[in-house]
Amino acid sequence: MIKGKFPIDKFKKIETPFYYYDVALLNETLNLVEQESSKYGFMVHYAVKANANPKILKLIAERGFGADCVSGNEVQAAIDAGFPASKIVFAGVGKTDREINLALDHNIFCFNVESIPELEVLNELAKSKGKIASIELRINPNVDAHTHHYITTGLNENKFGFSMDDLKSVIEMTRSMTNIELIGLHFHIGSQITDLNAFETLCAKINELQDEVESWGIYLKNINVGGGLGINYEHPNHIPIPDFESYFRLFSKHLKLRAGQHLHCEPGRSIVAQCGSLITKVTYVKKGGTKQFAIVDAGMTDLIRPALYEAYHRIENISSQGEIEKYDVVGPICESSDVFNKDVELNSTQRGDLLAIRSAGAYGEIMASRYNLRRLPIGYLSTEI
Ligand SMILES: *Cc1c(COP(=O)(O)O)cnc(C)c1O
Secondary structure, three states: OOOOOOOHHHHOOOOOOEEEEOHHHHHHHHHHHHHHHHOOOOEEEEEHHHOOOHHHHHHHHOOOOEEEEOOHHHHHHHHHHOOOHHHEEEOOOOOOHHHHHHHHHOOOOEEEEOOHHHHHHHHHHHHHOOOOEEEEEEEEOOOOOOOOOOOEOOOOOOOOOEEHHHHHHHHHHHHHOOOEEEEEEEOOOEOOEOOOHHHHHHHHHHHHHHHHHHHOOOOOOEEEOOOOEOOOOOOOOOOOOOOHHHHHHHHHHHOOOOOOOEEEEOOOHHHHOOOEEEEEEEEEEEEOOOOEEEEEOOOOOOOOHHHHHOOOOOEEEOOOOOOEEEEEEEOOOOOOOOEEEEEEEEEOOOOOOEEEEOOOOOOOHHHOOOHHHOOOOEEEEOOOO
């Protein structure tokens, strides 16, 4: 069984469960993103919600990327980590006055606005500060991302954004608002998208929409295509970095940008997922009638993706070279859904072995909870242990 490379001797000194981030892989991923996006002059805003560990944020900010935030605290965390406010975008359907004021005070690049009442509140709050808020309108393009229904966001029935039919009246409304400047359109169709055709469909919709908007005599400086590029959860060792080359090429080929128009994107998962693993210790091996369970010290409170959306994570026993056997890998939480996976092929497993739950760098540590009064997992960089 091919496994990831882990500093097991160092792991033995750290209290489990914990997140381990391979900085070399993160850097390699960031190198590729930089190389491929800069070919076309595309602007990358890392989606902070995927992983907001301050050490990870700092590594990404140092490379000159922007940030995509979905709460006031994320805006603050991005600023604290060194992302320039001039590269911060702020999306979300329920931005509160406090969050809007914080973002206005920092003079962020742009608000991605999702509704008319939000537009009105933003205009008022900007007016009382004597500022002009730059905005992109988030459009719901009704594109099916062919991903899990909890993480598809671009269909008409979702709560996000404006429908295409309302665009003209909303644009007219923004023009009558004194403290709003419309600088672009924003799209985000879902997450863990592995079929690039969904992005091609998105490009076609944007092209149509741009023609229409232009026929109204309106010029937009920016097109923001959101995030959503998927990773390979089955083969983290063989495919540790997503195909950013094809991803960026697709937009350059299929999206008809106007002269001087900038393309922005907001990758989250595709940047941080593969560099992270949840390291957990086997507390007990329990033999049932037909099954055996590896009961580990990590649970759904540390990594909720399997319980929340039946997500698959590859699991490796990094302490054992024994014969392959099958185990249900389960956590200690008092919930039946606290199962990382069933019938997992692991090298013969004993109490005390360390397991690596792979591809856990995105929507892992950040979604941890204290249910059952558990300790929140700590995240360690490979360079600091
Ligand atoms: C979640 C989110 C992203 C990032 O999505 P990934 O699938 O992690 O790339 C980007 N933009 C917006 C608006 C989001 O809500």
